[in-house]
Amino acid sequence: MSNDIQEVKKESSSYATGLGSLESVHVFAPATVANVVCGFDVLGFAVNEPGDEVIMRRKDKPGITISKITGDDGRLPLDPAKNTVSVSVQHYLDSIGSSDIGLDIELHKKMPIGSGLGSSSASTVAGLFAIKTLLGDDTDPMKLLPFAMKGEEMACGHGHADNVAPALLGGFVLIRSYDPLDVVRLPSPKGLYCAIVFPDVDVPTREARQIIRNKIQMKDAVTQWGNIAGLVSGLFMQDVDLIGRSMQDVLVEPVRSMLIPDFYKMREIAMENGAVSFGISGSGPSVFAFTRDEETAKLITQKLQQHLTNIKIGSNGYVSPINDGGPKVIG
Amino acid sequence: MSNDIQEVKKESSSYATGLGSLESVHVFAPATVANVVCGFDVLGFAVNEPGDEVIMRRKDKPGITISKITGDDGRLPLDPAKNTVSVSVQHYLDSIGSSDIGLDIELHKKMPIGSGLGSSSASTVAGLFAIKTLLGDDTDPMKLLPFAMKGEEMACGHGHADNVAPALLGGFVLIRSYDPLDVVRLPSPKGLYCAIVFPDVDVPTREARQIIRNKIQMKDAVTQWGNIAGLVSGLFMQDVDLIGRSMQDVLVEPVRSMLIPDFYKMREIAMENGAVSFGISGSGPSVFAFTRDEETAKLITQKLQQHLTNIKIGSNGYVSPINDGGPKVIG
The missing domain is CATH 3.30.70.890 (GHMP kinase, C-terminal domain)
Incomplete structure (x- = not known):
């Protein structure tokens, strides 16, 4: 995993100073179904509905704040050191040497927490895709996977990828191996x-x-x-x-x-x-x-x-x- | 399995009287590699070399004889009631109501016995493909699988299909399930x-x-x-x-x-x-x-x-x- 993070750092160095042109971005990330019955811990897929939304805005003062969370019945922490979205985004920023950028996050939960639909993964992926978009970083989304897995580890106590990988890549995703991380995007039948x-x-x-x-x-x-x-x-x-x-x-x-x-x-x-x-x-x-x-x-x-x-x-x-x-x- | 055998009986009824035009046939069937490392008991593939050969000839007197076996160092029985090739062929003939046809079999082993290369499967499949060809039976080769599995059961003590299925169908074959039997032919990369x-x-x-x-x-x-x-x-x-x-x-x-x-x-x-x-x-x-x-x-x-x-x-x-x-x- 550390190798992957190194690679992102290298490829994203041009964005390290936060020179991307966007001031704010509104992102959707999908719910996911892990295991898919016979693929315990190695398979998952994403759906179009439900999903979570993140609105991310630049701000002058360095550091990440979370100004609003909706749809969580008050269950998720606004403290950026304790919320998986901000923690994952911070990991990503640290990796590209932009730790001191100023960001505010709104998280809009559009699915129940603890539903088995990859609720935390959808939020984390939305946050990571938002910061990537805000900074104009066009590296392969796959490179965000290690950061999303960090968030998953914090949310669920284990860094599984069977929700975050399909949330990040869409469609069906196989996690063949964790060590080294080996993720394969699978096709799916039209009309399913x-x-x-x-x-x-x-x-x-x-x-x-x-x-x-x-x-x-x-x-x-x-x-x-x-x-x-x-x-x-x-x-x-x-x-x-x-x-x-x-x-x-x-x-x-x-x-x-x-x-x-x-x-x-x-x-x-x-x-x-x-x-x-x-x-x-x-x-x-x-x-x-x-x-x-x-x-x-x-x-x-x-x-x-x-x-x-x-x-x-x-x-x-x-x-x-x-x-x-x-x-x-x-x- | 009994359903499959019933089906062959129905589809092959026109060949029941042995009206096919061939008098003799010489058939090759391939060696196979079962398991393919990570697919224990469910996966196998066939190779072009080695493989076994069967020469099958009609004869007037009803019943099956085995006149010659080469390449086995005398280890395989010439008694048609004890040889997996003749036993499988007899099962097939019984299923299509042609039990009293007269056949002589020569079996030429072109690979070592007990090698882990599906030696008995290659012989059995060669025998079944020979009788199918001799009788002009053009039903799907997949229909021969239950008979080949009977032979495998006799040879190895279990009716596994991970050698007989690829020997019969070629290429890579997945045996997803035995009950009911569900066999899937898989593609393979060119040049492998x-x-x-x-x-x-x-x-x-x-x-x-x-x-x-x-x-x-x-x-x-x-x-x-x-x-x-x-x-x-x-x-x-x-x-x-x-x-x-x-x-x-x-x-x-x-x-x-x-x-x-x-x-x-x-x-x-x-x-x-x-x-x-x-x-x-x-x-x-x-x-x-x-x-x-x-x-x-x-x-x-x-x-x-x-x-x-x-x-x-x-x-x-x-x-x-x-x-x-x-x-x-x-x-």
Whole structure:
């Protein structure tokens, strides 16, 4: 990782004095679904909706301030030393020798925190893409990944990349290896839609990780890597049937599904209404289904939310194609 | 599996009376490398050399005879009830209602038995492709897979498909699932070559399987499925570097390599001489290396064989591109 940071420093040296022409920028970064059922800790994809927004403005006084956070119910710190967005941005600025630039950040959370949709990753990536854009730094977005992973480490206690990498690069992303970091952008079939439902229950990421077994059966692992190989093949072949058949998880889902209300009933509802596949988004509690079109995704979102209402659980629902470009400037 | 066999029966009914026009056929079927380092039990590929040959002739008297086997040092049974080739062919004939056809088989082994190169698979596939050709049966070769797996079960004690499927279909083949059987043909980069060396030591398949741990660490499994996802991506992307980086095995190779003389020294020799990757073929003792061209594959084969000679172990060496078409009629 230190090598990557070195490289950014070198390539970005012309921006070190903050000579970029923009005074402010408004950025969107997408929510992400990690694991994708059979790709625990190595696979994720981004959606167009929901996502977080960052407005970043230059200011005269050196240092980063956070003037406003909305949509977080007061849960996120305004202290720039404690907020993952400002901390990641500061790491980036330090790496290019621009530590003393003056910045103010507004963070607008457009998705629930603790939803399993890469909420912290979306905010961090939005912040990093904002500072990159503000400074006119046109190096490969991939170079921001180590800084985004630093933010993830602070937010979740581990520097995983299966949310930040797809949030940053868009589409499906494989993290083949962490040491050295090896990230592969995968294609996805045209027309593939995603229905996402967040049941409003509390599943802390750390606890969802702790309940996973450390020791597993070799035969289950073989099933799992047959499936991830099938899923990756399906993505390249644009074979939605193969994608659906491959999205089975015999290792993590059987444990984590216990933390999600009526998980198997929700699967039944999704599959009966035309889903290609159904599973847990990241560590949950959000669930997602792939569909072949927008209408089916809308129907499934609606049916799942209706079921959750029936069992007296609030929810948020989202319908989106697979995001293709990662973060973008929206103002 | 029974469904697949039913289907063959239906589709092949027009050949049930043995009305095909050929009197005899001479078929080649390729050797195969199972596992491909990070795809234990789910991945394999075929090479052009070595391979086995079957000559099949109609005869008047009903039933199958085996008149000749060469290249086996007398190790394979001429009794058609005990030979995997005749047993698989008989299964196929039974399924299409042609049990009483008269056939004589010659089997010419062109590779060592117990080499880890899918020796029994090559023979079985050659036999099945021969009877299919003799009867003028033009159904999808994929339909022969269940019969070939029956032969594999008889030869190795388990009905795995990671040798028979690539021997039958050519190229790289993923066996995503056994229940139901789900087989995916994968592309491979143009110009990819394979150096194979068989050190003449005894590693029985059953024992090589028994020494593998039943319980493994989740973190190692994650490493492994990151790698197989990377390998499959590399095959689709024709990215030889990614293929090389992905071909690491933290689970099976550390155990099985102990059965192969100077395995890590051979890896060092292969990598120092330009190999993209190096590993065990199937359950060993054969080893293989991928290279970017034929010259490098030749050099590596030569260097590895020289090393084995130095430590007083005999060997066979082969150089081949990835096989593309599976079995073929050669006479």
